[in-house]
Amino acid sequence: MIHLKVNGSAHTFEGDPEMPLLWYLRDMLGLTGTKFGCGMALCGTCTVLENGKAIRSCSNPMSKMEGVSITTIEGISERGPHPVQKAWAEMNVPQCGYCQPGQIMQAVSLLSEKHHPTDADIDEGMAGNICRCGTYQRIRAAIKEAAKETA
Amino acid sequence: MITREKTAEAAIAMEYVRVENVSRRGFLQGLLSASAFVLCVTQSPLLAKAARNGTPTSAVIPTVEGSTFHPGVYLGIQSDGTVIIVAHRTEMGNGVRTSLPRIVADELDADWSRVKVIQGDGDEKYGSQDTDGSHSVREFFEPLREAGATARLMLIRAAAQQWGVPESQCVADPVHVVSDKSSNRKLGYGELAALAAKLPIPKKEDLHFKSPQEWRYIGKPAPGYDVTDVCAGKPLFGMDVRVDGMLYAAIAHPPVLGGKVKSVDDASTLKVKGVKKTIPIDPFTPPHAFQPLGGVAVIADNTWSAFKGREQLKVQWDNGPNAAYTSADYKKQLQETARKPGKAVYTAGDPDAEFAKGGKIIEAEYFAPHLAHASMEPPVATADVRGDKVTVWSPTQNPVGVREEVAKALGLKKEDVTCHVTFLGGGFGRKSKPDYAVEAAVLSKKTGKPVKVVWSREDDIRFDYFHSVAAMYLKAAVDANGKPTAWLQRSVFPPIGSTFDKTAVYSGAGEMSLGWNVIPFDVTNFRSENGPAEAHVRIGWLRSVANIYHAFAVQSFANELAVSANRDPYDYLLMLLGEGRKIEAQQSPDTNAKYPYDTARLRNVAQLAADRANWGKKKGGNGWGMGIAVHRSFLTYVATVVEVEVDGSGAVKIPNVYTAVDAGIVANPDMVRSQFEGAAVFGTSAARGEITATNGVIDQSNFHDYPMARMNDAPMHVDVQIVQSLAPPAGVGEPGVPPFVPALCNAIYAATGKRIRELPITRNGFS
Numbered sequence: 045m046i047h048l049k050v051n052g053s054a055h056t057f058e059g060d061p062e063m064p065l066l067w068y069l070r071d072m073l074g075l076t077g078t079k080f081g082c083g084m085a086l087c088g089t090c091t092v093l094e095n096g097k098a099i100r101s102c103s104n105p106m107s108k109m110e111g112v113s114i115t116t117i118e119g120i121s122e123r124g125p126h127p128v129q130k131a132w133a134e135m136n137v138p139q140c141g142y143c144q145p146g147q148i149m150q151a152v153s154l155l156s157e158k159h160h161p162t163d164a165d166i167d168e169g170m171a172g173n174i175c176r177c178g179t180y181q182r183i184r185a186a187i188k189e190a191a192k193e194t195a
Numbered sequence: 196m197i198t199r200e201k202t203a204e205a206a207i208a209m210e211y212v213r214v215e216n217v218s219r220r221g222f223l224q225g226l227l228s229a230s231a232f233v234l235c236v237t238q239s240p241l242l243a244k245a246a247r248n249g250t251p252t253s254a255v256i257p258t259v260e261g262s263t264f265h266p267g268v269y270l271g272i273q274s275d276g277t278v279i280i281v282a283h284r285t286e287m288g289n290g291v292r293t294s295l296p297r298i299v300a301d302e303l304d305a306d307w308s309r310v311k312v313i314q315g316d317g318d319e320k321y322g323s324q325d326t327d328g329s330h331s332v333r334e335f336f337e338p339l340r341e342a343g344a345t346a347r348l349m350l351i352r353a354a355a356q357q358w359g360v361p362e363s364q365c366v367a368d369p370v371h372v373v374s375d376k377s378s379n380r381k382l383g384y385g386e387l388a389a390l391a392a393k394l395p396i397p398k399k400e401d402l403h404f405k406s407p408q409e410w411r412y413i414g415k416p417a418p419g420y421d422v423t424d425v426c427a428g429k430p431l432f433g434m435d436v437r438v439d440g441m442l443y444a445a446i447a448h449p450p451v452l453g454g455k456v457k458s459v460d461d462a463s464t465l466k467v468k469g470v471k472k473t474i475p476i477d478p479f480t481p482p483h484a485f486q487p488l489g490g491v492a493v494i495a496d497n498t499w500s501a502f503k504g505r506e507q508l509k510v511q512w513d514n515g516p517n518a519a520y521t522s523a524d525y526k527k528q529l530q531e532t533a534r535k536p537g538k539a540v541y542t543a544g545d546p547d548a549e550f551a552k553g554g555k556i557i558e559a560e561y562f563a564p565h566l567a568h569a570s571m572e573p574p575v576a577t578a579d580v581r582g583d584k585v586t587v588w589s590p591t592q593n594p595v596g597v598r599e600e601v602a603k604a605l606g607l608k609k610e611d612v613t614c615h616v617t618f619l620g621g622g623f624g625r626k627s628k629p630d631y632a633v634e635a636a637v638l639s640k641k642t643g644k645p646v647k648v649v650w651s652r653e654d655d656i657r658f659d660y661f662h663s664v665a666a667m668y669l670k671a672a673v674d675a676n677g678k679p680t681a682w683l684q685r686s687v688f689p690p691i692g693s694t695f696d697k698t699a700v701y702s703g704a705g706e707m708s709l710g711w712n713v714i715p716f717d718v719t720n721f722r723s724e725n726g727p728a729e730a731h732v733r734i735g736w737l738r739s740v741a742n743i744y745h746a747f748a749v750q751s752f753a754n755e756l757a758v759s760a761n762r763d764p765y766d767y768l769l770m771l772l773g774e775g776r777k778i779e780a781q782q783s784p785d786t787n788a789k790y791p792y793d794t795a796r797l798r799n800v801a802q803l804a805a806d807r808a809n810w811g812k813k814k815g816g817n818g819w820g821m822g823i824a825v826h827r828s829f830l831t832y833v834a835t836v837v838e839v840e841v842d843g844s845g846a847v848k849i850p851n852v853y854t855a856v857d858a859g860i861v862a863n864p865d866m867v868r869s870q871f872e873g874a875a876v877f878g879t880s881a882a883r884g885e886i887t888a889t890n891g892v893i894d895q896s897n898f899h900d901y902p903m904a905r906m907n908d909a910p911m912h913v914d915v916q917i918v919q920s921l922a923p924p925a926g927v928g929e930p931g932v933p934p935f936v937p938a939l940c941n942a943i944y945a946a947t948g949k950r951i952r953e954l955p956i957t958r959n960g961f962s
Contacts, residue, residue: 060468060500067499071443076435077428079620081571082652083502086898089571117428129426136418136865139288139873141425142432142571142620167907174903176571176621177288178876179869181913183906 048109051119061107066090077117077145088173091146092116098153117145128152131190139177147173151187160191264388268320269342276385278305282312283321284331285592287619289928290866291331293420297412302343306371312420317594317614326592327627329829329926332862336924344402353391354382416865433590433617436577441645444638445501448490448658451514451891463507469500474641482697485600487634498649518891520731529666533687537726541712544720549672549681558670562953563744564885566662572620573655578635579645585612590619592627600629601636624736628660656901657893660735663688667748677760681720689730700727710745712781715794717773739929742828750824750937765805765823772798789923790830796857800834801825803855803916808836815945822941824934829926832857835934839942845961849910859922867927872913874931879904882936885955
């Protein structure tokens with residue numbers, strides 16, 4: 045039996061230990077804000093925070109989740125929009141919006157490490173997250189905007 | 196209306212049809228049938244939310260027909276003053292859930308903060324819901340204004356009646372209220388709704404339309420209606436639909452198009468925890484059109500188990516004749532065909548006589564590979580078959596197509612199938628084809644349970660309806676100044692028509708209209724041709740379709756002619772465009788009347804983009820350069836300048852892109868800007884990507900071998916200038932893509948002296 049916390053609540057899991065965290069969140073807990081994009085940690089659409097750091101939930105099996113604390117997109121906005129979400133809305137970043145929960149979680153993780161990221165930091169931090177609609181320019185602007193508030 | 200099945204020509208020549216069918220008739224039918232509105236049946240609150248794109252936090256989903264006053268299919272007004280507006284077309288990043296309702300709200304003089312947008316189900320009463328061809332605003336601008344103006348007039352008449360004053364004394368002012376000009380009396384829209392509902396629908400000639408100076412929303416930038424919810428992960432995409440008692444399916448599709456199952460060993464699959472059973476799906480009957488590919492479905496109680504069970508499946512396939520298809524050999528065939536005379540599509544003057552005169556002749560061949568859509572949300576659909584009634588929840592660009600195809604597959608009537616449209620995690624044309632929704636319906640029928648079919652990324656890349664591979668040949672005779680006196684262009688590609696007619700090898704008029712039958716250049720003697728090509732994979736339309744390879748060839752060739760004439764490419768381009776004039780555009784008469792092909796508008800955007808880019812201030816070379824291209828598609832004029840920095844290893848950086856757009860009236864300039872920012876990124880991926888096949892099997896499968904532009908290799912900054920115009924609205928979702936790739940390749944030439952005639956750029960030593 046695997047014990048973990050998701051958005052602050054304690055959960056136990058007894059299913060297939062190979063099941064990626066992504067499908068546990070989506071199919072078992074109904075937390076569908078975290079998206080499926082590639083299944084191979086290539087696109088970042090499934091990004092969540094593990095103990096505050098971005099991970100790809102599609103490629104991390106439940107067997108590795110014992111004792112961890114997971115935060116999903118649903119968990120960062122429980123008490124109103126997060127500064128990163130506010131900046132995203134301010135810049136009107138999303139087009140289709142499917143990759144944006146993953147982008148936002150990645151940006152939250154980046155900003156927790158680099159309070160004032162340079163363009164190079166943003167390139168490095170965000171290059172794992174694909175947006176097929178091509179909102180990168182606005183994502184970059186939104187991260188800089190959020191940095192002002194989170195700093 | 197033309198149905199999809201008839202021909203690809205029909206499918207793609209919608210550009211014509213839609214412009215002509217801006218149908219007062221269809222709109223009025225909608226108006227008149229408003230009271231006979233059919234409620235969609237949903238089985239649980241969660242489904243109702245999914246159906247209407249409501250968020251999990253919204254308790255009750257309102258409807259137009261449930262409103263106190265609903266003078267048509269697109270809007271209703273509740274007694275509390277809430278205005279419900281239907282987004283009847285698909286939201287996939289194109290912004291239609293914002294732009295279309297704001298057109299209604301503008302003519303209604305509604306307070307946008309009191310508007311609630313709901314998603315329309317698949318239903319003919321709305322008019323076309325095929326969200327492709329960049330025509331949502333273009334086709335519905337007038338009908339939606341009419342809807343708003345109709346409701347406003349009825350509210351004014353209701354107020355006049357209530358006050359017993361002449362109608363002329365009442366105005367919808369300042370917003371969401373009717374005021375009596377002779378007194379200070381005001382009545383809110385909510386207060387007037389019940390009375391307005393009793394009034395007859397006014398005649399169109401009685402309506403008053405606002406002048407552009409009076410517009411409060413049209414042409415003004417606005418954030419996306421759903422932006423806050425999207426940033427919170429709340430909207431229900433097709434991938435997020437969950438239905439009580441639902442099963443999950445992953446399907447092993449035949450690896451080669453037209454393949455069939457020879458034998459299946461599912462012993463290991465059935466041992467996977469969570470797997471319930473396997474079910475064969477019949478192969479299609481040619482032509483494949485929108486039918487499922489066939490194969491074997493693994494049914495499980497969660498997505499992961501279905502995927503894992505499919506990995507354990509041992510299937511022997513009968514691959515059929517397409518197993519002979521290898522793209523490297525096929526490429527040579529296409530190129531050879533392109534060197535031979537083809538079918539003339541359009542001729543002006545006598546190019547052969549001009550070529551026969553001798554003089555300087557310039558020729559070039561271009562090649563562009565297959566591309567995949569790769570929307571971030573792979574194809575997915577959920578269906579629930581109950582007896583002879585079916586409910587489908589699908590991310591689809593074509594909800595009526597979903598109903599038609601599901602009905603056909605199950606032997607039902609279209610009226611028996613309800614299609615709820617979810618949010619789409621990207622579409623780009625892939626989600627116009629409802630094959631995956633049919634799979635869900637077939638499996639729901641066989642299991643007796645609701646079934647959600649989930650495609651993996653590998654399924655998405657390998658079993659796409661691919662953007663066509665194309666070989667093109669161009670030839671020009673030029674005078675002493677380097678100006679062409681004759682121009683021949685020939686394009687060869689497996690046509691979209693092959694999806695609907697297995698014998699189709701020539702392009703339909705639709706693809707020829709996408710940047711090929713005519714060019715905007717001042718060349719007296721011209722001929723465009725098309726040569727035959729057989730398809731061995733499913734061919735479909737991808738964002739801007741044949742414009743991508745056609746603009747690549749024409750705009751690269753224009754650059755080659757400039758270089759040959761030793762002229763600046765931008766100056767040369769202006770010379771080629773010549774004096775501003777209306778050209779014979781090979782459009783339907785109605786389209787020509789409303790949207791004449793005016794090269795002055797193309798010149799104008801070229802000048803705007805070049806000026807913003809400071810074109811000509813810095814000499815290209817030593818790894819730095821700029822390239823320019825112009826293209827008109829979906830009735831919109833676009834010029835793009837791309838700036839590149841290329842290092843010694845061939846790595847291409849794109850610090851700046853300057854795009855100028857003339858799309859006529861634009862509903863929401865900020866959304867237009869984002870469409871063109873995104874088009875530059877989409878174009879970057881198009882320049883770097885290729886889909887190839889070996890023995891009929893697609894070689895690529897996921898983002899490691901079919902890479903997408905990322906934050907660190909996409910254009911750093913895209914500048915978008917929108918021409919202020921009162922010309923009729925044209926398209927904005929697609930037209931940004933076509934000029935990008937040739938502008939990029941022309942920039943790489945300026946920076947390095949290396950000409951790219953074959954895409955992707957990675958085949959030329961660049962990355």
